[in-house]
Amino acid sequence: xxxxxxxxxxxxxxxxxxxxxxxxxxxxxxxxxxxxxxxxxxxxxxxxxxxxxxxxxxxxxxxxxxxxxxxxxxxxxxxxxxxxxxxxxxxxxxxxxxxxxxxxxxxxxxxxxxxxxxxxxxxxxxxxxxxxxxxxxxxxxxxxxxxxxxxxxxxxxxxxxxxxxxxxxxxxxxxxxxxxxxxxxxxxxxxxxxxxxxxxxxxxxxxxxxxxxxxxxxxxxxxxxxxxxxxxxxxxxxxxxxxxxxxxxxxxxxxxxxxxxxxxxxxxxxxxxxxxxxxxxxxxxxxxxxxxxxxxxxxxxxxxxxxxxxxxxxxxxxxxxxxxxxxxxxxxxxxxxxxxxxxxxxxxxxxxxxxxxxxxxxxxxxxxxxxxxxxxxxxxxxxxxxxx
Numbered sequence: 001x002x003x004x005x006x007x008x009x010x011x012x013x014x015x016x017x018x019x020x021x022x023x024x025x026x027x028x029x030x031x032x033x034x035x036x037x038x039x040x041x042x043x044x045x046x047x048x049x050x051x052x053x054x055x056x057x058x059x060x061x062x063x064x065x066x067x068x069x070x071x072x073x074x075x076x077x078x079x080x081x082x083x084x085x086x087x088x089x090x091x092x093x094x095x096x097x098x099x100x101x102x103x104x105x106x107x108x109x110x111x112x113x114x115x116x117x118x119x120x121x122x123x124x125x126x127x128x129x130x131x132x133x134x135x136x137x138x139x140x141x142x143x144x145x146x147x148x149x150x151x152x153x154x155x156x157x158x159x160x161x162x163x164x165x166x167x168x169x170x171x172x173x174x175x176x177x178x179x180x181x182x183x184x185x186x187x188x189x190x191x192x193x194x195x196x197x198x199x200x201x202x203x204x205x206x207x208x209x210x211x212x213x214x215x216x217x218x219x220x221x222x223x224x225x226x227x228x229x230x231x232x233x234x235x236x237x238x239x240x241x242x243x244x245x246x247x248x249x250x251x252x253x254x255x256x257x258x259x260x261x262x263x264x265x266x267x268x269x270x271x272x273x274x275x276x277x278x279x280x281x282x283x284x285x286x287x288x289x290x291x292x293x294x295x296x297x298x299x300x301x302x303x304x305x306x307x308x309x310x311x312x313x314x315x316x317x318x319x320x321x322x323x324x325x326x327x328x329x330x331x332x333x334x335x336x337x338x339x340x341x342x343x344x345x346x347x348x349x350x351x352x353x354x355x356x357x358x359x360x361x362x363x364x365x366x367x368x369x370x371x372x373x374x375x376x377x378x379x380x381x382x383x384x385x386x387x388x
Contacts, residue, residue: 029318031277037266040236040256043178044270046280047186047242047249051314053274058182061160061175062255065230066103066126067238068168068176070184071149073122076115076134077192078152085138087116096142097132102169105130106207117206119195124204125211126229128167135166142166156183170232178253185227185240185251199226199242216264217241221271227251229263237263243271248280279317283325283348283356286310287363290346291327296381297374298335298366305329305343306363313348313355324349327360332381339365 034044034054041057052058079085090112098109105127107113113121113133121130135145142165149163158180164171189196202219203212217224223243230238236256243250252270257263284290286309292302305327313323329344337343344360368374 029277029316031316035269035273037254037269038257038262039254039266041178041253042255042266042270043182043253044274045182045186045251045253046274046278046314047189047251048247048280049312049314050186052182053250053278053314054270055178058179058253059160059177061177063170063174063232063235064168064176064181064255065232065235065238066168067181067228067230067240067255068163068166068174069122069126069131069230070181070188070228070240071152071163072131072134072145072166073119073195074184074188074192075145075148075152076119076122076138077188077195079138080195081192085115087114087119089115089137091115091118091133091137093129093133094136097129097136100128100132100167100169102128102167104128106209107133108207120198120201120204121206123198123228124201124213125206126214128169131166153180153184156187158183168230168232168235170234178255181240181253181255182251185242185253188227189242189249189251196226199228214260215239215241216260217243217267220264221268223275224271229260231260239263239267241267241271243275245275247282248275248278250274277317278314279320281313281315281320283311283313283323289363290325290360291329293329293333293343295333295335295337295366297369297377298337299369299373300335300366303333303337303343303366304363305360307346307358308340308361309358311346311348311356311358313350315350315355319350322350323355329360335366335368337362337366339363 041060043055043058044053093107093111095109103126105121105125107129118130118134121127135142139145139148145166146164153161161176161180164174214229223245226242227240238255241252252267254267287306289304289306291305295303326347339362341362342359346358346360348356
C-alpha cells in the first residue's frame with residue numbers, strides 16, 4: 001500500500017473537488033433571464049402543461065380590444081360542439097351588425113350569411129359586424145351574449161375578466177388580463193382543434209373583398225399557427241400567439257405595445273426564448289405501471305399502481321435525466337381495492353425543486369381473498385404488530 005504525503009493528499013482532494021465542481025457546472029444548462037418587452041403586460045405558457053415560463057403584470061386588468069373575439073368564437077365552438085347550431089346555418093344580418101364601425105367583414109343588412117363564413121370573418125378579418133351577427137344568432141342579442149361570455153369566462157377560471165360586448169369595442173368595465181387570455185387560448189386549442197385550425201388561415205375573401213389575417217407572425221415564423229390580434233387607442237397593439245415545435249406548444253400573450261410591428265416582434269422574443277431554453281417532456285405514460293405494491297387479505301398478493309393521465313413536464317432543455325421520482329403509498333394496503341382508487345402520490349423533483357405531484361391510483365381491482373387467506377394474513381399482521 002502506497003502512502004501519499006499529507007500535503008500532496010490535500011492538493012489531490014482540492015483538485016478533485018474543483019474538477020467535480022467544474023463538471024457539475026458544465027452539466028447545468030445555462031438559461032438567461034427572460035426577455036423584457038416593450039409592452040404593458042405579457043405571459044408565456046406551455047400549452048400542454050399550463051406551466052408559466054415567464055410573465056409580467058399578467059394579472060393587470062387591461063382593455064383587450066379585438067382579443068375579445070377569441071371568447072366570441074370559443075362560445076360559438078362550444079355551441080357547435082353541442083349541436084345547438086351548425087356550420088351551414090344561415091344567419092340573418094341585423095342593422096346593428098351592419099352599421100358597426102371598425103374592422104369589418106362587409107356583410108349587408110337583411111342578407112343571410114353562412115355561420116362558417118361568419119366565423120372566418122371574426123377570426124381572420126376581425127370583423128366587428130360578423131362578431132355581432134354571431135352573438136345575436138347564438139343569444140338573441142349582444143347584451144345577452146355578453147352574459148354568456150362572462151359565464152364562460154368563470155367556467156374557464158378567468159377570474160379577472162369582464163365582457164360587455166362581443167367585439168372588444170371600447171367600453172367601461174370591459175377588461176381582461178394576460179393570464180386570463182392564456183387560459184382562453186389554451187381552451188380554444190385543446191377543446192376545439194377543428195375550429196382552431198381557422199386561426200392559421202392567412203386570408204379570407206367575402207363579398208369579393210379579400211382580407212389578410214392581421215397576425216403577421218403567420219408569415220414570419222412557420223411554427224406559428226394562431227391566434228388573434230387586437231388594437232384600440234386604449235389597448236394599444238396586442239397579440240395572442242401560439243406556436244408548436246415537436247412535442248412543445250407555446251402560448252404567448254403580449255398586451256399594450258406601440259405598433260403592429262412591435263406586437264409581432266415582442267411576441268417573437270417570447271416564443272424564441274421558450275423554444276430555445278425549455279422543452280416539454282413526458283415522464284410517464286397514462287396508466288403505466290410505476291409500482292407493484294404488496295396488498296393484504298386479497299385474491300392477489302400485489303397491486304399495480306400508476307397515474308390516470310400521462311405526466312408531462314416543462315423543464316429547462318437538457319435536464320430530463322436529472323428528474324427524480326419519490327413514491328409514497330400507505331405501509332399497509334388491504335383488499336378490496338377498486339381500479340382507479342387513489343392509493344398514494346408520486347412527486348417529481350428537478351434539482352431540489354418539485355416540478356409535479358400527482359395522485360397514484362390502482363391500475364387494477366383486487367378483491368378480498370378467501371376466508372383462509374384472510375385469516376392467515378390477519379394472524380401474520382397481528383404477529384408483526386407484536387414484534388414491531
